[in-house]
Amino acid sequence: MFKKHIPWAEPYKIKVVEPLKMTSREDRLKAIHEAGYNTFLLRSEDVYIDFLTDSGTNAMSDAQWAGMMMGDEAYAGSKNFYRLEAAVQKYYGYKHLVPTHQGRGAENLLSQAMIKPGDYVPGNMYFTTTRFHQEKAGATFIDVIIDEAHDTASLHPFKGNIDLQKYEDLINRVGADKIPYICVAATVNMAGGQPISMENIRAVKELSDKHGIKVMLDATRAVENAYFIQQREDGYSDKSVAAILLELSGYSDGATMSGKKDLLVNIGGFVAVNDWDLFEELRNMVVVYEGLHTYGGLAGRDMEAMAIGLEEAVQDQNISARVRQVEYFGKLLEKAEVPFIKPVGGHAIFLDAKQFYPHIDQEQFPAQVLAADLYVESGVRAMERGIVSAGRDIVTGKNHKPKLELVRLTIPRRVYTQAHFDVVAYYVEELYKKRHEAKGLKMVYEPKYLRFFQARFERL
Numbered sequence: 001m002f003k004k005h006i007p008w009a010e011p012y013k014i015k016v017v018e019p020l021k022m023t024s025r026e027d028r029l030k031a032i033h034e035a036g037y038n039t040f041l042l043r044s045e046d047v048y049i050d051f052l053t054d055s056g057t058n059a060m061s062d063a064q065w066a067g068m069m070m071g072d073e074a075y076a077g078s079k080n081f082y083r084l085e086a087a088v089q090k091y092y093g094y095k096h097l098v099p100t101h102q103g104r105g106a107e108n109l110l111s112q113a114m115i116k117p118g119d120y121v122p123g124n125m126y127f128t129t130t131r132f133h134q135e136k137a138g139a140t141f142i143d144v145i146i147d148e149a150h151d152t153a154s155l156h157p158f159k160g161n162i163d164l165q166k167y168e169d170l171i172n173r174v175g176a177d178k179i180p181y182i183c184v185a186a187t188v189n190m191a192g193g194q195p196i197s198m199e200n201i202r203a204v205k206e207l208s209d210k211h212g213i214k215v216m217l218d219a220t221r222a223v224e225n226a227y228f229i230q231q232r233e234d235g236y237s238d239k240s241v242a243a244i245l246l247e248l249s250g251y252s253d254g255a256t257m258s259g260k261k262d263l264l265v266n267i268g269g270f271v272a273v274n275d276w277d278l279f280e281e282l283r284n285m286v287v288v289y290e291g292l293h294t295y296g297g298l299a300g301r302d303m304e305a306m307a308i309g310l311e312e313a314v315q316d317q318n319i320s321a322r323v324r325q326v327e328y329f330g331k332l333l334e335k336a337e338v339p340f341i342k343p344v345g346g347h348a349i350f351l352d353a354k355q356f357y358p359h360i361d362q363e364q365f366p367a368q369v370l371a372a373d374l375y376v377e378s379g380v381r382a383m384e385r386g387i388v389s390a391g392r393d394i395v396t397g398k399n400h401k402p403k404l405e406l407v408r409l410t411i412p413r414r415v416y417t418q419a420h421f422d423v424v425a426y427y428v429e430e431l432y433k434k435r436h437e438a439k440g441l442k443m444v445y446e447p448k449y450l451r452f453f454q455a456r457f458e459r460l
């Protein structure tokens with residue numbers, strides 16, 4: 001499809017610009033101190049280049065903005081709902097759609113509808129909100145991702161794959177009737193945006209069918225996953241991303257979705273399933289938690305923008321440019337010999353904070369330190385993905401101690417140009433040169449849930 005030696009460029013041009021604000025080092029030292037060394041608590045105004053997240057930070061197209069004017073804001077039966085339903089059926093193939101305000105709204109509904117206390121939910125590494133809702137509904141989450149996913153040096157092309165042996169061992173240990181579904185993420189955000197292969201999800205589906213276990217896709221980044229399959233898996237190089245996506249989701253019984261990622265919008269999500277009874281249950285619950293089943297907490301215009309975003313997202317040249325921006329950034333960091341996770345994933349670069357700051361103990365939050373230091377150095381905002389994000393065990397109250405201690409630099413879709421990546425790579429390299437000066441942090445305020453969002457720290 002895309003020949004490696006031919007230069008590529010973003011398949012869009014800029015029509016509206018938003019000025020960026022530069023700040024001084026003194027300003028930034030003050031700002032990060034006031035933010036308790038947590039980049040989530042910085043004011044966006046004080047940030048120069050914002051790589052905090054690619055969630056809801058996408059640039060919408062002129063077609064999407066025009067679609068916003070076509071919002072049918074009726075309380076019930078909005079035409080934008082039917083448009084979105086048709087787009088989801090066309091590109092993911094699921095029969096029934098329940099819109100939600102964003103991904104975690106969908107996770108809440110699905111977890112409550114499917115999980116009984118005492119159940120087990122296997123998954124390929126966890127995602128923060130996904131695991132939270134599974135555990136809150138009474139399940140024990142079991143990580144069944146392949147070991148390579150935890151190895152920052154492994155170059156496995158499908159590091160998101162499920163280890164079928166681990167999955168089967170769990171079935172044998174607890175019994176299939178204790179496993180309502182397996183949660184398959186594509187791509188795996190927490191492993192560095194790493195994809196699963198078609199071969200793997202096909203095998204997962206087969207094994208699950210044999211035991212009567214449902215397969216639920218976290219489809220948030222499945223378009224990116226489909227692109228990696230096209231690029232890396234035998235037999236897919238001449239298929240379109242849209243065709244691959246449809247095949248991929250076809251090996252699942254339903255999906256939760258955060259439209260704020262792949263679907264190029266600022267807000268929105270859904271849960272979609274094939275089973276009518278499950279749909280009935282979800283449709284019933286959405287009224288309590290989000291809104292009527294034909295808007296699910298969204299305005300009509302939001303559903304319209306998401307339907308158009310889906311059509312744009314699956315175009316080969318769009319998704320190719322998205323991932324190639326991330327690759328470009330990775331190549332710059334590779335040249336600078338900075339430690340980060342390889343192969344480069346679909347949405348972000350993950351700096352390896354354990355290697356960056358080997359002298360800082362994991363209990364002193366090396367990734368939290370690195371994200372704070374990068375902000376002070378450059379005004380670039382990133383986020384921690386390590387011991388703070390992993391939180392505490394819901395039963396024992398002990399810190400989860402993840403093998404990976406990472407800082408995520410996440411690339412919003414269609415927002416930045418190559419020159420921005422040159423600047424960020426320069427500052428990361430500068431920071432790496434003086435890495436020995438870095439000092440650890442201590443946590444001085446810890447919220448009860450999803451602590452990484454609001455925790456506060458002080459310098460040791």
Ligand SMILES: *Cc1c(COP(=O)(O)O)cnc(C)c1O
Nearest residue numbers: 102103104127129189220258260
């Ligand atoms: C963002 C994300 C979610 C949660 O979606 P929200 O829209 O932020 O609630 C779930 N899974 C994955 C893989 C995500 O990246």
